[in-house]
Amino acid sequence: MLVHDMILRKLQLHSDLGETEIAALRALPATERALVVHEDVVRQGDKPNVSAVVLEGMLGRYHTVASGRRQYLSFHIPGDMPDSQAMFIDVMDHALCAMSAARIALVPHASLRTLFKQCPPAGFAVWRETLVDAAIFRAAITNNSACAPRARLAHFFCEQYYRARAGGHAKQGACALPLTQIQLGETLGISLPSVSRALQQLRQTRAIEFERGRLEVRDWARLAAIGEFDPTYLHLSKVKRL
Amino acid sequence: MLVHDMILRKLQLHSDLGETEIAALRALPATERALVVHEDVVRQGDKPNVSAVVLEGMLGRYHTVASGRRQYLSFHIPGDMPDSQAMFIDVMDHALCAMSAARIALVPHASLRTLFKQCPPAGFAVWRETLVDAAIFRAAITNNSACAPRARLAHFFCEQYYRARAGGHAKQGACALPLTQIQLGETLGISLPSVSRALQQLRQTRAIEFERGRLEVRDWARLAAIGEFDPTYLHLSKVKRL
DNA sequence: CGCATTCTTGACACCAGTCAACGTTAGTGG
DNA sequence: CCACTAACGTTGACTGGTGTCAAGAATGCG
Numbered sequence: 161m162l163v164h165d166m167i168l169r170k171l172q173l174h175s176d177l178g179e180t181e182i183a184a185l186r187a188l189p190a191t192e193r194a195l196v197v198h199e200d201v202v203r204q205g206d207k208p209n210v211s212a213v214v215l216e217g218m219l220g221r222y223h224t225v226a227s228g229r230r231q232y233l234s235f236h237i238p239g240d241m242p243d244s245q246a247m248f249i250d251v252m253d254h255a256l257c258a259m260s261a262a263r264i265a266l267v268p269h270a271s272l273r274t275l276f277k278q279c280p281p282a283g284f285a286v287w288r289e290t291l292v293d294a295a296i297f298r299a300a301i302t303n304n305s306a307c308a309p310r311a312r313l314a315h316f317f318c319e320q321y322y323r324a325r326a327g328g329h330a331k332q333g334a335c336a337l338p339l340t341q342i343q344l345g346e347t348l349g350i351s352l353p354s355v356s357r358a359l360q361q362l363r364q365t366r367a368i369e370f371e372r373g374r375l376e377v378r379d380w381a382r383l384a385a386i387g388e389f390d391p392t393y394l395h396l397s398k399v400k401r402l
Numbered sequence: 403m404l405v406h407d408m409i410l411r412k413l414q415l416h417s418d419l420g421e422t423e424i425a426a427l428r429a430l431p432a433t434e435r436a437l438v439v440h441e442d443v444v445r446q447g448d449k450p451n452v453s454a455v456v457l458e459g460m461l462g463r464y465h466t467v468a469s470g471r472r473q474y475l476s477f478h479i480p481g482d483m484p485d486s487q488a489m490f491i492d493v494m495d496h497a498l499c500a501m502s503a504a505r506i507a508l509v510p511h512a513s514l515r516t517l518f519k520q521c522p523p524a525g526f527a528v529w530r531e532t533l534v535d536a537a538i539f540r541a542a543i544t545n546n547s548a549c550a551p552r553a554r555l556a557h558f559f560c561e562q563y564y565r566a567r568a569g570g571h572a573k574q575g576a577c578a579l580p581l582t583q584i585q586l587g588e589t590l591g592i593s594l595p596s597v598s599r600a601l602q603q604l605r606q607t608r609a610i611e612f613e614r615g616r617l618e619v620r621d622w623a624r625l626a627a628i629g630e631f632d633p634t635y636l637h638l639s640k641v642k643r644l
Numbered sequence: 645c646g647c648a649t650t651c652t653t654g655a656c657a658c659c660a661g662t663c664a665a666c667g668t669t670a671g672t673g674g
Numbered sequence: 675c676c677a678c679t680a681a682c683g684t685t686g687a688c689t690g691g692t693g694t695c696a697a698g699a700a701t702g703c704g
C-alpha cells in the first residue's frame with residue numbers, strides 16, 4: 161500500500177531502518193480518507209485515537225486565539241505525520257485542517273503503540289520525527305519574534321521549499337504552497353498588507369515568484385541570505401544541500 | 403540518588419509507571435555538575451552524548467540570530483530534561499545555558515537508549531515529556547505572534563508559575579524566575595522599554611509582583627484572563643488546577 | 645564605598661496595523 | 675459560454691504602538 165512507502169521514505173531521510181523495522185512498519189493498518197479545502201481533521205480539545213499520514217495535498221496545524229484570529233503553527237506535505245504527538249498526549253491543544261484538497265491515511269494509536277513496544281527502533285524513528293517537529297517550532301518562535309516581515313517570509317519560504325525538495329515534491333525549482341496571503345500573515349504574525357509588501361520586495365530582488373499556491377525559488381542563495389536560513393534544524397543530513 | 407527521584411516525580415505527573423519501569427529508571431547512571439550564571443551547557447552545533455536533568459536553579463534554551471540578538475525558547479526548572487531531544491538528534495540546533503547558578507545531572511545517551519529498548523514504557527514516558535515540550539513551543543509561537551506585549555508577559559508568567567507549582571517549586575503564591583527584563587524581552591520578542599511598561603501595567607492591576615528574580619502571583623484569575631491562559635497544553639491533568 | 649548592571653522614564657521617529665477602496669481572479673450556476 | 679458573486683490581492687491614507695536612543699535613578703556585587 162502507498163501509505164507505508166510514504167512513511168518509510170520519510171523516516172529513512174533521517175533514520176536507518178533494518179529489515180525487521182521495515183516489515184513491522186509495513187504491517188500497520190491504515191484507512192484512507194479524502195479531505196476538502198478548509199476541512200478540519202481534528203479540533204482543539206479532541207481526543208483522537210488515530211493519527212494521520214498525509215498522502216496528497218497540504219495540512220496545517222493552528223491555534224485559535226480569543227479574538228478569533230488563527231495562528232498557524234506548521235504545514236505538512238505528503239509523508240508527514242502531523243498529529244503523531246496524539247499517540248502519547250490525549251487531548252489536542254491545537255487543530256489540524258486541510259489547506260488544500262487532500263488525502264490522508266489514518267493509523268490507530270493502539271497499533272502504533274504495540275509496534276513501538278515490540279520494535280523499539282521503529283519507535284525511535286517516529287520519535288525522531290516528532291523531535292524534528294519541535295525543532296521546526298523552535299525555528300518559528302525565533303523567526304516570528306526576532307525578524308522583520310521580509311526576513312520572516314523569506315525564512316518561511318526557504319523552509320517550505322527545502323522540506324518539499326527533501327520529500328521529492330519540488331520540480332524545476334518550484335513547489336506547491338497553497339496558502340493565501342492572509343494565511344501567510346496568520347503564520348508569520350504580520351498583517352495582510354505587510355505580507356503583500358514583503359512579497360513584492362522579495363519578487364523585486366528576483367529571489368522568488370509566488371502565485372496561485374505555487375512557490376518558485378529563482379535565487380536560493382539570495383533567499384536564504386534574506387531569511388538567515390540554515391537548514392541544520394531540519395535534521396535532513398542525508399539530503400543533498402542546496 | 404536525588405536525580406532519580408526528580409526524574410520519576412516529573413514523569414509521574416503525566417505518566418503511569420510500573421515497578422519495572424521505576425526500577426529501570428532508577429538504574430540510570432548520572433554524574434552531577436555545578437553551573438555558574440550564564441554558563442553554557444551545550445552550544446549550537448555541538449553533538450553531546452549526554453543529556454541534562456536540572457537539579458537546582460533555572461536553565462534556558464536559546465537561538466542566536468545574525469544580529470547577535472538572543473531568542474530564548476524555553477526555561478527549565480528542577481526535574482526537567484532540557485536537552486532530552488539530543489538523544490535522537492545528533493547536532494544541537496540551539497544552545498542551553500544557566501539563567502542562575504544551577505546544578506544538573508548528566509545522563510549518557512547510550513544508557514537512555516538501552517533503557518528504552520529494554521523497557522519501552524519508560525521510553526514512552528520520556529517521549530511524552532518531549533511532546534509536552536513541543537506543545538510549549540507551539541504556545542510560544544502563538545503568544546509571540548498574535549498577542550500584545552502585556553498579554554505576552556501575562557501568558558509567560560502564567561506558564562512559568564503553573565509549571566513551577568506543578569513541580570512543587572512554588573511557595574505562598576510565588577516562584578523563582580531569575581530573568582532580567584532584557585531576557586524577558588528576548589523571550590517574548592519585545593524591546594526592553596516595552597517589557598518595563600507592560601510589567602508596570604500588570605503591577606497596577608495587582609495581578610503580580612516581580613522583582614529580584616521572584617514572581618509573585620497575587621490575582622491568578624486576572625493574570626490568566628489577561629494572558630488568555632489555558633493550561634491544557636501543559637498536559638498536567640493530574641495536577642490540581644488553579 | 646564604588647562600579648557595573650539593571651530598571652525607569654522620556655522624546656522622537658518610523659514601521660506596521662487598521663480601515664477602506666479598487667482591481668483582479670477564480671469558482672459557480674444559469 | 676457567459677454572468678455573477680465571492681474571495682483574494684494591491685494600494686493608499688492615517689494612526690498608534692513599539693523600537694531606538696538617551697539620561698538618570700536604583701540596585702547589587704565586589
